[in-house]
Amino acid sequence: MEKSNKKQQKHYLRRDILRIGGGVALSAPFVGRAWAQTTEINMLAWYGHGEPDMVGAFEEANNVKFVPKYYAGGDNMLALIAQSPPGTYDIILSDGEFVQQLNAAGYIEALDPNDYPFEDMLHEDFTKFPGHWDGDTLYSMILRGGHLGVSYNTTAMSAEEASSYEGFWKPELKGKVGHFDWHLPNLGMMSLKNGNGAGLWDLSGDQWQAVQDTTMSLRQQVGGFFDYGGTFNGLKNGEMLAMCGIGDWITGVLERDGAPVASVIPKEGGIQFTESYCIGKGSSKADLVKSFIQYMLSPEGQVKSAQMLAYPGFCVTKGGRALLQQVDPKEAKRSHQMDGMPNDPIALINEGRIHYRDIPQQQSLEDWNDFWSEYKNA
Amino acid sequence: MSAKHKIDLYALTWRLPIILWQLIFFVGPVLFMIAISFFVVKNYRMTEAFEFVNWQRMLTRGYFWDSYWYTVFIASLSAAIAMFLAFPAAWALAFRASENLRRWAVFLLIIPFFTSYLVRTFSWYVILAESGVLNAMLGYVGLGPYKMLNTHFGTIVGYLTLTLPLAVILQTVTMANIDKTLVEAARNLGCKPLATIWRVVLPLSKTGFVVTALFCFILAFGDFVAPFYLGGSQEPTLPILILDTTKSGQQWPRAAVVAIMMMLTLFAVAFTAIVLAYRKPKGAR
Numbered sequence: 001m002e003k004s005n006k007k008q009q010k011h012y013l014r015r016d017i018l019r020i021g022g023g024v025a026l027s028a029p030f031v032g033r034a035w036a037q038t039t040e041i042n043m044l045a046w047y048g049h050g051e052p053d054m055v056g057a058f059e060e061a062n063n064v065k066f067v068p069k070y071y072a073g074g075d076n077m078l079a080l081i082a083q084s085p086p087g088t089y090d091i092i093l094s095d096g097e098f099v100q101q102l103n104a105a106g107y108i109e110a111l112d113p114n115d116y117p118f119e120d121m122l123h124e125d126f127t128k129f130p131g132h133w134d135g136d137t138l139y140s141m142i143l144r145g146g147h148l149g150v151s152y153n154t155t156a157m158s159a160e161e162a163s164s165y166e167g168f169w170k171p172e173l174k175g176k177v178g179h180f181d182w183h184l185p186n187l188g189m190m191s192l193k194n195g196n197g198a199g200l201w202d203l204s205g206d207q208w209q210a211v212q213d214t215t216m217s218l219r220q221q222v223g224g225f226f227d228y229g230g231t232f233n234g235l236k237n238g239e240m241l242a243m244c245g246i247g248d249w250i251t252g253v254l255e256r257d258g259a260p261v262a263s264v265i266p267k268e269g270g271i272q273f274t275e276s277y278c279i280g281k282g283s284s285k286a287d288l289v290k291s292f293i294q295y296m297l298s299p300e301g302q303v304k305s306a307q308m309l310a311y312p313g314f315c316v317t318k319g320g321r322a323l324l325q326q327v328d329p330k331e332a333k334r335s336h337q338m339d340g341m342p343n344d345p346i347a348l349i350n351e352g353r354i355h356y357r358d359i360p361q362q363q364s365l366e367d368w369n370d371f372w373s374e375y376k377n378a
Numbered sequence: 379m380s381a382k383h384k385i386d387l388y389a390l391t392w393r394l395p396i397i398l399w400q401l402i403f404f405v406g407p408v409l410f411m412i413a414i415s416f417f418v419v420k421n422y423r424m425t426e427a428f429e430f431v432n433w434q435r436m437l438t439r440g441y442f443w444d445s446y447w448y449t450v451f452i453a454s455l456s457a458a459i460a461m462f463l464a465f466p467a468a469w470a471l472a473f474r475a476s477e478n479l480r481r482w483a484v485f486l487l488i489i490p491f492f493t494s495y496l497v498r499t500f501s502w503y504v505i506l507a508e509s510g511v512l513n514a515m516l517g518y519v520g521l522g523p524y525k526m527l528n529t530h531f532g533t534i535v536g537y538l539t540l541t542l543p544l545a546v547i548l549q550t551v552t553m554a555n556i557d558k559t560l561v562e563a564a565r566n567l568g569c570k571p572l573a574t575i576w577r578v579v580l581p582l583s584k585t586g587f588v589v590t591a592l593f594c595f596i597l598a599f600g601d602f603v604a605p606f607y608l609g610g611s612q613e614p615t616l617p618i619l620i621l622d623t624t625k626s627g628q629q630w631p632r633a634a635v636v637a638i639m640m641m642l643t644l645f646a647v648a649f650t651a652i653v654l655a656y657r658k659p660k661g662a663r
Contacts, residue, residue, distance in 0.1 A: 072625075078422040079628040105421060175525060181611060183626065224528035224610025237507045239527050369626035370439065376614050376622075377444040 041285055041292070043068045044080060045093035046275070047228075048310020057304070058295050064288060072227075073182065074098035075365070081107050087282030091289045096274030097358045099140040100131040108278040111138045115290055117297055120317040122346050130356060132276060140276040141293050144305045144313030147345055147354060148185050148247035149270040151263040156241035164266045165193035173242055174221055178234050180245035181225040183372035185271055188357065189244055190215045192268045198352075200269075202361040212371055218244075219378045235261050248335060249273070249311040255334060265343060269353045275313060299323035307331055314345045408641070415634035422628045432631040436639075442619065446639065449599060449615040452530065456537035457594035460545040461587070463538070468549030469575075473561070484550065487543045498539050499603050506532060506608070528610025536604020541594040548593065552586025553579065588655035596644055616640050 043050045043066050050068025052059075059065055071077045074095045081089065082105070094102055102108045118127045121142075132140040150162045156176070161167040168177050179186055191200040191211045203211060226234055231250055234240035236259055243250070247270070251261045277293045279286050295301045302320020305313055307328060314337055315321040325332040336343040348354045360368055418427045436442050471480050490498065505511045506526040516522040526532055556579065564578045565571075580587070598604075602617035611618055616636055623633040 075422065075626055075628050082421070082423040101421075178610075181622075222612065223525075224612055225614075226610070227606075230607060230610075233503055234528075237503065238509055239507055365627050366629070369622070370441075372626075373439070373441040373445075373614070373619065373622055376612060377441040377448075 037063060039064045039285060039288060041066050041090045041288060042088060042280075043091045043093070044077060044089040044280075045070060045091075046072070046310075048308055049093050051310065053307070053309045054304055055292075057300075058292055062288065062291065074101075078102070078105075081105075081280075087280065087284065089280040090283040090285045091292065092278045092280055093143070094140060094276055094278055096129060096131055096140075096142070096276055096356060099276060099278065100134075102278060103134060103139045107281050108139055109281055109283070109286060111141060111279065111290075113138045115294065116141050117317060117319070120297075120319050122316055122318055122321060123349055125349065125356075126316050129274065129276070140278045141297065142274060142276045142316050143293075143296055144302075144316060145272050145274045145345065146247055146249045146311075146313045147263075147265055147270045147272050147348065148189070148245065148249075148357075149263055149265040151235070151243040151246050151248075151251045151261065153235065153238065153241040154260045154262050159262075159264065162242075162262075162264050162266065165189060165268055167266075168218055168221060168242055168244055170242075175223045176239075176241040177218065177221040178223055178231060178240035178243045179225045180231050180243060180250075181227055182245060183368045184357065184359070185273075186245040187211060187215060187368055187372070188271050188355075190218075192266075192271070192355070195268070197269060198355055200271075200355055201358040204362065208363055208367075212375075215371075215375055216378060219375060225376055235259065247271075249313065252312040252335060253310075256331075265348055265353055267353075269355055270348065271357050272349070272354045273357050303327060306335065306337070411634045411637060414631050415638055417631045419627065419629055419631060424628075424630055432629075432635050436632050436635040441614075442636070445614050445616050445619045446643075448613045449617075450643065452533060452605070452615065453537070453595050453598035456534050456541065456598040457591050459534060460538055460541045460594045461549075461591050464542060464545035464549050464590075467546050468553055469579075471546075471550045472553035472556070473558070480550065480554065484547055487547050490539075490543050495540060496603055496607075499536050499607050502532070502535060502539070502608055503527065506535065527608060528612070530609065533605045533609030533615075536608040537594075537598040537601060540601060540604065541597050544597075545590050545594055548586060548590040549583070552583045552590070555586075556582045585655040588651050592648055592651040595647060599644060600640065 041064050045068055047070045048054065050066045050070070055066045069080065069089070071080055074097065077092070077094060078098065078101060081092070081102070092102065092108065099108075116138075121127050126142050129140075129142050132138060132142065150165060150167055152162045152167070156173070157167060157170070161170060167173075188200055191203060191207075194207070194210050194214055196203065196207060196211075199207075223240055224230070224234065226240075228250070231240075231243060231246060232254065235243060235251065236254055246263070248255075248263045251259075251263045254261050277289075277296070279289050279293075283289060296305060297317060297320075299317070299319035299322065302315040302317050303324045306315050306320070306324050312331075312335060314335060315324055321332075321337055324337060332338055333341070336345065338344065341347075345354075359365060414424070415432055416428045416430070417424045418429055418431065419425070471483050475483065503510070507513070508523045508525060508527075510526075512526065513523040516524070526535070560582065561574060561578055564574045569577065600617060602615075602621065605611065605615045606618055606621075609615075614622065616639070620633045620636050623629045623636065
């Protein structure tokens with residue numbers, strides 16, 4: 001009897017395998033077809049923008065899959081595009097100051113301003129952002145921004161000391177000041193310290209020499225030059241107590257984890273990085289990309305951008321800011337995205353303390369880079 | 379005659395893969411890199427040209443030579459330290475350890491290579507940080523804290539992470555092949571231990587030791603990870619300079635100039651080392 005049961009079980013098992021196997025085999029074409037319907041969108045962006053916390057919900061809702069290629073720095077982005085055939089990238093996340101070069105080289109499509117919520121922008125500057133327009137033609141849509149100033153360990157520096165770039169020269173910080181290893185924001189900050197204000201990128205020969213002298217005088221304080229990971233670790237383990245060239249985009253991630261670090265915009269002014277979306281020239285998925293940009297500018301998308309795991313950025317739309325305050329008041333407060341808070345990014349722009357990151361106007365990038373190499377070797 | 383031809387063809391058949399490999403993956407890329415060094419960059423795009431502007435620009439910059447001599451110095455120092463630190467362990471393994479123990483020791487020395495060098499480098503953060511393990515231990519005996527990360531010391535530690543196990547293995551293998559009766563004879567004839575090392579072991583190990591030191595130098599000279607992550611990129615070594623050059627303005631042709639200078643240096647060092655290693659002492663036949 002038992003033997004017969006075993007035989008029957010074996011029989012059922014065999015039958016089950018056949019049934020399941022047959023089912024899988026028969027459904028395979030449908031599964032394949034369903035997979036085939038998933039559209040791939042090639043994205044060129046800074047790290048984090050193609051990760052699930054940013055694009056996951058859109059992917060699920062639209063049956064698309066983002067294939068990100070990450071770069072580090074606008075130069076690197078331009079080079080990657082230059083070395084790829086037209087149409088390789090469907091969507092390009094660019095730093096604001098590089099959009100003009102993308103456009104001049106014919107790498108991006110014109111956008112229809114009517115497709116995007118310009119009436120909802122938090123600041124007038126965002127509607128006619130420098131470089132995003134060529135005459136009346138729009139080429140790039142602003143997504144988010146972040147401010148760069150003095151980043152510091154709150155146990156080693158007071159908020160008052162951090163309220164000026166002079167704080168980097170504090171004797172107690174000797175060997176404890178780090179640089180984010182990119183000349184543009186660092187030399188921009190030195191230019192601000194020298195009082196060049198809105199003309200920080202437009203330096204005459206004398207002003208450029210003065211910026212170099214100021215920078216060189218900081219060298220004895222410097223404990224290292226770091227990439228994103230090194231900056232992050234340096235601040236986290238206390239090896240570096242102040243960092244030049246960064247802002248809340250790095251300290252914000254550490255702050256969320258409870259590290260005693262902060263970033264402030266000093267009295268001499270700060271620099272804004274601006275991240276914007278462009279549609280790649282020759283993209284066959286321009287409509288889908290347009291929908292994605294619209295989604296990222298919706299209140300929901302703006303909240304995702306503000307909460308981005310890799311590095312935070314502030315909302316550029318009123319709807320986004322309002323929703324952030326509603327669903328994540330802690331992050332809204334931490335990033336000062338509340339009316340009346342000191343260092344509210346929009347208030348800082350209104351006060352004229354923020355200058356948009358740009359490239360040198362009277363010198364070449366190579367001149368700045370050469371000096372940066374000399375500085376590192378000094 | 380025909381037999382000789384057959385032998386040559388047979389040998390050539392076996393040599394061909396390595397010859398092809400070298401041509402495709404070494405000679406070809408090197409020639410391409412040399413060509414690139416004469417290209418120019420226009421609008422972030424490399425344009426074919428034959429101009430000396432990149433050579434002129436890089437070789438007349440003070441920061442290039444600062445990086446060059448610093449890299450030569452720190453790589454030489456690291457190779458010397460690796461050779462010095464490896465010797466006692468290699469000596470013990472070659473002359474004192476049993477065959478079995480030596481086999482296990484070599485296996486254990488290979489194990490670090492199973493993990494990524496980058497991961498091993500990052501693990502030093504925990505040990506070398508001012509609030510790290512080493513300073514905590516020194517704190518118990520009233521010393522420190524000392525700044526070790528983002529210093530030349532940090533760079534050397536990183537280089538040694540890469541080269542020290544290799545140096546121990548190569549030195550062990552070299553000394554294990556020495557005829558031990560020669561060492562014993564020296565001792566029996568009254569030669570003191572240090573004199574035995576100096577007058578018997580080192581001359582007999584010369585070739586292996588020179589090759590080991592050469593490997594240590596080559597690995598350190600071309601390493602980007604240690605000086606960048608443990609040395610804090612100050613002062614920048616040549617590999618860091620290559621990165622800096624490509625990062626801003628996408629100056630691959632200028633980076634190629636730096637890379638060619640590195641290769642020429644390594645060729646010169648390797649050639650000198652090999653000549654030294656195989657040079658017979660005066661009077662030898």
